Amino acid sequence: MFETTRRRALQALGIGGAATVAGCSAEAPTAAETETQRQQVEGTPTTTTDQVAADPTDIPGPIDRDQPETHEITLAMEEVTAEIEPGVTFDYMTFDGQVPGPMIRVRQGDTVDLTVENPSENALPHNVDLHAVYGTGGGSVATTAAPGQENAMRFKATYPGAFIYHCAVPNLDMHISAGMFGMILVEPAGGLPEVDRELYFGQHEVYTDGEVGQQGKHSFDIESMKNENPTYVLLNGEKYAWAAANRGPIEVNQGERVRVFMVDGGPNYSSNFHPIGNVWKRAYRDGGVPENGDFEAYADKNIQTMKVPPGSCMIGEMDTPVPERIKLVDHALSRVARRGMLAEVDVLGDEREELYDPDAHGTSQEGPQYA
Incomplete structure (x- = not known):
C-alpha cells in the first residue's frame, strides 16, 4: 500500500x-x-x-x-x-x-x-x-x-x-x-515517582476565517496566523473539550495525587498553565526531570502557574484533599472566557470543613469561576 x-x-x-x-x-x-x-x-x-x-x-x-x-x-x-x-x-x-x-x-x-x-x-x-x-x-x-x-x-x-x-x-x-x-x-532509568492518576493535555491555537461560534465550515486563515491572532485557543483540540460543557469533567478521587502532562503545540502562544482551586505541588518546568532520581530536590514546589513555551512541555502534580471542581486553564484568561481553553477535573469525596468550608455562614453561591 x-x-x-x-x-x-x-x-x-x-x-x-x-x-x-x-x-x-x-x-x-x-x-x-x-x-x-x-x-x-x-x-x-x-x-x-x-x-x-x-x-x-x-x-x-x-x-x-x-x-x-x-x-x-x-x-x-x-x-x-x-x-x-x-x-x-x-x-x-x-x-x-x-x-x-x-x-x-x-x-x-x-x-x-x-x-x-x-x-x-x-x-x-x-x-x-x-x-x-x-x-x-x-x-x-x-x-x-x-x-x-x-x-x-x-x-x-x-x-x-x-x-x-x-x-x-x-x-x-x-x-x-x-x-x-x-x-x-x-x-529516567529509575522511573518517575508513583502517583495515583495521570492525565494528558495539549494546548494549541487554531486560525480560521470565522469568528468563535460562527456556524458552518471554517477554513484555515493564513493572515490570522501571520498576525498571531487565533480564532480559538484549545486544550485537546476542541472548545472546552474536557469541561462539563463538552466531554467532561474528568473524575478523580479525593486524596489522590494527580500527575498532569501538558504539551504546548503553539505554534505561537506560550501557556500560563494554572489549576484553579489548586496548585502544582511538584512541578517540572519544560518537562525536565532528574537523571539521579532526586525528584524532591529537583522539582519546583507549590507553583501556582507554569509558563509553558510553544514547543515545550510541563509535568505538574496536584494533591486533592477536598472535593471540588478544578479548572485547568491558561491564565491569559480571555483565552478561557472567549476562545475555548478549559478542562475540568472533579474531585469526588467528603467535605473537610477544616480545610475548606464553602457554606461557613450559610450563604454559599458556588458556581463556575474563571479566576
Missing part, C-alpha cells in the same frame, strides 16, 4: 533539501499555496470524525522495568474534518486522528523503531520531528512521506524528560496549528 523511497517523498513535496523539509527554506511553498493545494485535492479530507479531542486518561502506564527495550511504534497522519464546537467544523491534521497525538512513553536507553504512514487519501506530505531525538530535524527528514507513502527511522532515547513531537514539513506552523503535535515521555 505504501511506498517507502525518500526521494519520491521529496519529489512529491517539490523540494530537495533538509532545511526545506524542516520548514526553514524560503523556497518552500507558501502557507497560502499549501492551503490551495489541500483544497484542490478532490474529496480532501475524506474522513469525518465525531471527535478529535484526545482522551486525557488514555495514556500508557508508568514503566516498571530495569532493562531497556525496543519498541515498534507507528504514527498515522490523518487529515479529518470534525467540530471545534457544535455546528462549527474544521479540517484538522492529526497524528492517529486525535489532538494532541498519542503519548509515546519509553524509558531512557530504549530503542524506538518509528514508522509514519501518510494515507493515500491525504492531500499533503507530513513527517515528525521529535525533540527527544539526536538527528537531523529530530527525525523529520527521515520520516517525510507524501500521500500514499510511509517512512521509518530508528533512534535511541538517551536523555529523559517530556518532549514535544510535531510535523515539520514546510509551513510547519500551519500543520501544528491544525493539530499535528503530541508528547514523547522518556522516563
Whole structure:
C-alpha cells in the first residue's frame, strides 16, 4: 500500500533539501499555496470524525522495568474534518486522528523503531520531528512521506524528560496549528515517582476565517496566523473539550495525587498553565526531570502557574484533599472566557470543613469561576 523511497517523498513535496523539509527554506511553498493545494485535492479530507479531542486518561502506564527495550511504534497522519464546537467544523491534521497525538512513553536507553504512514487519501506530505531525538530535524527528514507513502527511522532515547513531537514539513506552523503535535515521555532509568492518576493535555491555537461560534465550515486563515491572532485557543483540540460543557469533567478521587502532562503545540502562544482551586505541588518546568532520581530536590514546589513555551512541555502534580471542581486553564484568561481553553477535573469525596468550608455562614453561591 505504501511506498517507502525518500526521494519520491521529496519529489512529491517539490523540494530537495533538509532545511526545506524542516520548514526553514524560503523556497518552500507558501502557507497560502499549501492551503490551495489541500483544497484542490478532490474529496480532501475524506474522513469525518465525531471527535478529535484526545482522551486525557488514555495514556500508557508508568514503566516498571530495569532493562531497556525496543519498541515498534507507528504514527498515522490523518487529515479529518470534525467540530471545534457544535455546528462549527474544521479540517484538522492529526497524528492517529486525535489532538494532541498519542503519548509515546519509553524509558531512557530504549530503542524506538518509528514508522509514519501518510494515507493515500491525504492531500499533503507530513513527517515528525521529535525533540527527544539526536538527528537531523529530530527525525523529520527521515520520516517525510507524501500521500500514499510511509517512512521509518530508528533512534535511541538517551536523555529523559517530556518532549514535544510535531510535523515539520514546510509551513510547519500551519500543520501544528491544525493539530499535528503530541508528547514523547522518556522516563529516567529509575522511573518517575508513583502517583495515583495521570492525565494528558495539549494546548494549541487554531486560525480560521470565522469568528468563535460562527456556524458552518471554517477554513484555515493564513493572515490570522501571520498576525498571531487565533480564532480559538484549545486544550485537546476542541472548545472546552474536557469541561462539563463538552466531554467532561474528568473524575478523580479525593486524596489522590494527580500527575498532569501538558504539551504546548503553539505554534505561537506560550501557556500560563494554572489549576484553579489548586496548585502544582511538584512541578517540572519544560518537562525536565532528574537523571539521579532526586525528584524532591529537583522539582519546583507549590507553583501556582507554569509558563509553558510553544514547543515545550510541563509535568505538574496536584494533591486533592477536598472535593471540588478544578479548572485547568491558561491564565491569559480571555483565552478561557472567549476562545475555548478549559478542562475540568472533579474531585469526588467528603467535605473537610477544616480545610475548606464553602457554606461557613450559610450563604454559599458556588458556581463556575474563571479566576
